Amino acid sequence: MTAVSDIEKINKYSRRELKENEVYTFTLTLCDNDIDRDFESFSPSALEELKTLFVGKTGIFDHSMKSADQKARIFETMVEKVQGEVTRTGEQLYRLKARAYMLNTEENKALIDEIEGGIKKEVSVSCSMGSAVCSICGKDRKTQRCEHINGKRYGGKLCYTVLSRAGDAYEFSFVAVPAQRGAGVTKAFETREVSALTDIIEKIHTEGGKLELSDVQVKQLSAYIDSLEEEAKLGEEYKKELCTEVEGLLALRLPGVERKLFKSVVSVMTVSELLGFKKGLENTAESAEIQLAPAQSKAAHDYSQFRI
Numbered sequence: 564m565t566a567v568s569d570i571e572k573i574n575k576y577s578r579r580e581l582k583e584n585e586v587y588t589f590t591l592t593l594c595d596n597d598i599d600r601d602f603e604s605f606s607p608s609a610l611e612e613l614k615t616l617f618v619g620k621t622g623i624f625d626h627s628m629k630s631a632d633q634k635a636r637i638f639e640t641m642v643e644k645v646q647g648e649v650t651r652t653g654e655q656l657y658r659l660k661a662r663a664y665m666l667n668t669e670e671n672k673a674l675i676d677e678i679e680g681g682i683k684k685e686v687s688v689s690c691s692m693g694s695a696v697c698s699i700c701g702k703d704r705k706t707q708r709c710e711h712i713n714g715k716r717y718g719g720k721l722c723y724t725v726l727s728r729a730g731d732a733y734e735f736s737f738v739a740v741p742a743q744r745g746a747g748v749t750k751a752f753e754t755r756e757v758s759a760l761t762d763i764i765e766k767i768h769t770e771g772g773k774l775e776l777s778d779v780q781v782k783q784l785s786a787y788i789d790s791l792e793e794e795a796k797l798g799e800e801y802k803k804e805l806c807t808e809v810e811g812l813l814a815l816r817l818p819g820v821e822r823k824l825f826k827s828v829v830s831v832m833t834v835s836e837l838l839g840f841k842k843g844l845e846n847t848a849e850s851a852e853i854q855l856a857p858a859q860s861k862a863a864h865d866y867s868q869f870r871i
């Protein structure tokens with residue numbers, strides 16, 4: 564039943580030249596862009612990236628299958644626009660489909676029968692994704708924390724994670740007990756990726772100059788550095804604002820002191836010192852409205868503790 568072109572494609576990935584009658588081919592859906600049971604979805608562009616990455620990757624049927632011959636291998640992938648079907652959020656539904664082959668041997672007969680009979684039709688994919696964005700706040704959960712919880716609604720809007728920037732695809736596997744899992748796709752990448760960043764940072768601390776990182780890890784690390792830089796920039800801006808504010812408060816409380824002196828004093832303060840100052844000066848200002856004279860002397864006293 565296999566077309567000539569199929570066997571040519573298959574032979575690009577097989578260890579030895581295979582003949583048409585030696586292989587069994589089948590089509591499967593690897594994943595789509597709908598929100599799944601874990602409240603995660605692949606972006607349509609991620610499906611395109613996975614399409615390339617999954618070609619040549621193998622599939623396993625369950626963990627007891629150790630023989631290499633019992634594996635299926637993907638030889639062709641495609642993203643299918645599913646006409647008339649939309650995702651939970653009302654966007655066009657796309658499916659990443661794959662064509663796979665396995666050896667048409669006596670050993671595989673039972674498996675082939677199961678695929679033919681539609682029993683083993685649920686598939687889980689294992690891959691690494693470069694970004695996992697919160698649908699509510701847009702933060703990338705790979706590198707930033709956010710307070711939203713998948714599956715909850717915020718102002719009527721469902722919170723879920725959009726996975727994109729596929730780093731690598733590892734394998735697919737047929738879920739052994741589809742009846743207990745409901746329809747859909749499960750993903751196995753969480754366990755591989757969830758602590759990846761912590762692993763990289765630990766590696767940096769322990770391995771020093773001998774550090775070796777994969778492409779995916781380098782990408783993750785660079786995304787993390789970007790987010791730190793952004794946070795640092797925000798922190799700087801915040802500190803600058805705080806400096807100006809404290810400087811203004813000091814000038815207000817101590818009108819007799821030259822303004823430029825405050826500027827040089829606040830410039831060497833840490834954020835917590837500035838915050839302490841701000842709080843103290845504001846409290847003083849409040850009580851000063853009630854009892855003007857004592858508050859003013861209190862401000863001068865507080866300030867003397869920090870005089871450099």
Ligand SMILES: [Zn+2]
Pocket residue numbers: 697698699700701702709710711
């Ligand atoms: Zn969020």
